[in-house]
Amino acid sequence: MxxxxxxxxxxxxxxxxxxxxxxxxxxLSSKDMNIDKIIGQKAKIIxxxxxxxxxxxxxxxxxxxxxxxxxxxxxxxxxxxxxLKNITDSARKVIDKAGIKTKSIRxxxxxxxxxxxxxxxxxxxxxxxxxxxYDSQTPDADxxxxxxxxxxxxx
Numbered sequence: 001m002x003x004x005x006x007x008x009x010x011x012x013x014x015x016x017x018x019x020x021x022x023x024x025x026x027x028l029s030s031k032d033m034n035i036d037k038i039i040g041q042k043a044k045i046i047x048x049x050x051x052x053x054x055x056x057x058x059x060x061x062x063x064x065x066x067x068x069x070x071x072x073x074x075x076x077x078x079x080x081x082x083x084l085k086n087i088t089d090s091a092r093k094v095i096d097k098a099g100i101k102t103k104s105i106r107x108x109x110x111x112x113x114x115x116x117x118x119x120x121x122x123x124x125x126x127x128x129x130x131x132x133x134y135d136s137q138t139p140d141a142d143x144x145x146x147x148x149x150x151x152x153x154x155x
Contacts, residue, residue: 008038011108016100017043017091021111021120024048024075027062032112039110043098045072045090049116052077078120087124 012018018039023030027048046066051059063073072090076083091105109117 005034005038008035008108008110012039012042015042015106015108016102017045017095017105017107019047019087019091019107019109019120020044021047021049021109021115021117023115024051024059024062025054027066030112030115032110035110043094043100045074045087045094047074047076047087047120049076049078049120051075052080052082076120078116078123081123084124 018035020031020035027046048059048062059075063075066073072094074083074086074090076086088105091107095102095105109121111117
């Protein structure tokens with residue numbers, strides 16, 4: 001876990017936003033509480049993945065919950081490719097609010113295992129995430145970090 005935390009801190013310099021992926025069915029159970037402490041004041045959105053497996057009412061309640069903390073939330077079903085525009089719109093809103101002047105979104109995707117990070121990255125990149133991103137998955141890590149020299153860049 002220490003190695004993943006160190007890589008996360010180091011890689012934060014290469015991105016302008018963090019995408020924290022949570023399972024929409026159980027967002028608090030799928031959240032690593034250390035991530036907020038590690039990323040500090042870096043711009044961040046929460047991506048509630050697998051939203052198609054929960055109810056619309058439940059999804060809206062979770063959006064309201066996170067919005068109370070002034071956090072942007074995007075509902076996504078990465079396996080179906082649904083909601084990608086929600087990510088771009090939310091990311092742009094957070095980046096603009098933070099006063100970051102950029103045309104491209106340089107993002108780091110973080111989250112605990114099995115929340116759909118790889119599926120999301122594959123869907124956004126249109127291919128195999130291993131081809132374009134450095135993957136620091138370690139067997140004992142509490143969460144995985146997808147970042148490095150070629151962070152996910154969205155136009």
